[in-house]
Amino acid sequence: MENVPGLASTRKINGAKAENKSYLQTVVGKLLSMGYNVRTTMTVATYFGDPQERKRLVLLASKQGYDLPTAPLQTHGDGFQQKIVTAQDVLHDLEDVKPNREGRVKLNGKTVHAHSSKGTVYASISDNDIRLRPDEPAKTVRKKNKIVHYRHERYLTLLEYKRLMSFPDKHILCGSQSQQRDQIGNAVPCRAFDHHKDDWADDFENFLVL
Known part of the structure; x- marks a missing residue:
């Protein structure tokens, strides 16, 4: 649990x-x-x-009588084989891809969805907003907080929110914009990101058991 x-x-x-x-x-x-x-x-x-x-x-x-599982062992960080994954590690390929009304954009020759400009405009940052730092992981992604891009003066798109929760790009969420963001904020991070690759891996061998 x-x-x-x-x-x-x-x-x-x-x-x-x-x-x-x-x-x-x-x-x-x-x-x-x-x-x-x-x-x-x-x-x-x-x-x-x-x-x-x-x-x-x-x-x-x-x-009682069955083996008690051990906690997952840390894999990333100082002293470990893999480095901490930052916001820029998972969003860098979207930095120059402008969100549009339909939310469909081309990445590496593939069409991906949820990069919509709807809901990304903001006038000034509020107390509940979080601004990303490119060289650090994001703070906790919750359904109630809004996250500002580290480079652009806008809130993240749903595609970028999904990246921070390690959803694959092809994963489809249903419902309104607000409902989808709630689903992301309530989710469990579903798998680790391989920062040596430019895109999400297609396999699901490394689930994050949290």
Whole structure:
């Protein structure tokens, strides 16, 4: 199971007065009472090749008598074989591709969608907005925040949002512009980006298990 780090924060649960617990304590207690072994860890999506600082709580459990899985091992960062993936690593090939009304653009001879200019205009940055830095991963992509491009004075297109969540370009989202952005912000980063390539890999061998 993966969830937000706040799951481990203490709070009054179900109207409790005398004792503050975290939802994590409650979940772990239930699992232990049902005969499960449990392991928890906190991790960050950038440690696994995703271009955003998405902190997540991971809970692993197995029924007694079965092997308890270990937490995923970090693959990216200082001292590791692969470097941290930055916003520019995944957006560089779109820097000179201007969004248009239809959202269809050509990349490496292929037509990709969701690079629409709709919803990208802004007058001034607000408190909930995030401006990307090209040499760093993005902050956590959430459904409520809007992200400003590091080079252009505009909000990101849905295609660029998808890149930050490591969705392949060919993945199609449904619904309105707002609904699609909500889907992206609520998603789990789906696979690591290979920064040695100019395009997303076609295979799904490296899922990010968060």
